[in-house]
Amino acid sequence: MSRARGAPALVALPLAACLALALFPWYWILASSLRPETAMFDPSPSWLPVPLTLEHYARIFGEGGFLRNLRNSLVVAGVTTLLSLALGSLAAYALTRLRVPGAAGLLGILLAVGMLPEIGVLGPLFLLLKALSLLNTLPGLILPYLAFGLPLTVWILAGAFAEIPAELTEAAALDGATPLQTLLRVFLPLAAPGLAAAGLLTFIGCWNEFLFALALTQDDGARTVPVAIALFSGHHSIPWGQIMAAIVVVTVPVAAVVLALQRRIVEGLTAGGLKG
């Protein structure tokens, strides 16, 4: 028994060191966002952001561009997630509950698409969106995100649906429910954890996506947060204070969501891999 525990110090010290190394950048980001611009060029910066200033936050919100980027990111991620869950549920239901010839093959192809390097389709996507006049628009981002996010959603939901016993479907059918009603009233509530996991992963995936957002948008009309942060430029030099403030603004809500739902996220991440 005592052997299995191991010396606590042997565990605690390296763990503390790891956590310190991993968490320090966050502290520094926060501190830097609160440090006045003049202090940015101080060759020996103080550890604490004293004097404190909110000038960077005021700047990024005052100039309006960043708020638009936030809105764009929210809309794109939100709509993609909702559509992904809707279309994914329908597809997962068909694949697990209806007789579909080649269902396993379809799922395999979907998964392969999900693993594709996005750069592979960037050229054609650019030309396609240009032809459809969807360049630099929000739908122009939503549709490719949907295409690349559906595979994972379908995979997770198919896994969740497969666990629902057949008797429940039969009972619903006996009660006179159409397949769609069965889906809505029986499957979706029971698969709620899977829906949550798929939704979260899709949302975070869209929020963080960079390549398509960079290539398929041209200005703040449709630009999302990652692109805005990467392209932040100042008149004389890179406005690090504002960039750090922007990062804090973006990270705090994400951190809150992650804290609240970390168990779901881990379930979603490990579901397909370890079981499949």
Place this chain on the structure above:
Amino acid sequence: MGDGRRAAERRLAVCLLAPALGVVGIFALGPIGWAAWLSLRSMHLALPWLPKGFVGLANYAGLLKAPRLWAALGHTLLFVGASVGTELLLGLAAALLLRRLTIGQGFARTSLLLPWAMPTVVAAVVWRYLTNPTSGIIVVLLRGLGQGDDATVLLARPATAWAVILLTDIWKTTPFIVLILLAGLQAIPPVLYEAAAADGATAWARFRRITLPLLRPAILVALVFRTLQAVKVFDHIYALTGGGPGTATETVAFLAYDALLRELDFGFGSAAAFLVLGLSAGLAALYARLLGASRGGLA
């Protein structure tokens, strides 16, 4: 059940599958075929007076003759090897440590998920800030350790630029690996360890004979995901070095992006992008074979 019912079921299945498969087909699968077609043509969007026509494998020949491509390929493979290898080792060590944690698992998990939940390009911007020659904290530390001014312009020299790129990736991605491995570790029944300890097995023997074999599926999953992700590496390069100094930190994905959207050479760029596709597909096939073999071994 009657044929009529079966036909109705099939119609329903088609209706339910059509939207999802339609979107995927139009915006993901179709474009792959189009990219293949484009790679066989000459198409310069910036020079529209040039003829657009079928050029066969000329783009690919051009690619394979370009030292820049081979350099980018080498960089990519080195990055994949170094990042995945380091992250697996560190991740395993951290997961083994975290397994012992009895309190604060939620906090630990959140701290681990936070880098994962942040956009990669933002992580790269953060590390660009941390290593900037004027006030970056890393640079301040280096100066404190006695490094001269030359040594502190980290992103201007290939070796140190790659170090920063790798560090960014390790900081961002190791937590994800820790989570996967931790889940795998927690699935190992403790009774196995107790039995082995009762038999007098040392900690190392317990690790080698129980932990590693039972962790193999999780390790493979982490390996496959990370490798396929690492091959696509782009965000770090864009935000940290822009491929520089010169082309010393270019990867194949970056090269393809440059050709496509900076030089607007859609023929050559599509060929380069297709190369990345081929690389990913090859690695995926390799892993599929490895996974199949391991599955067969355990059966």
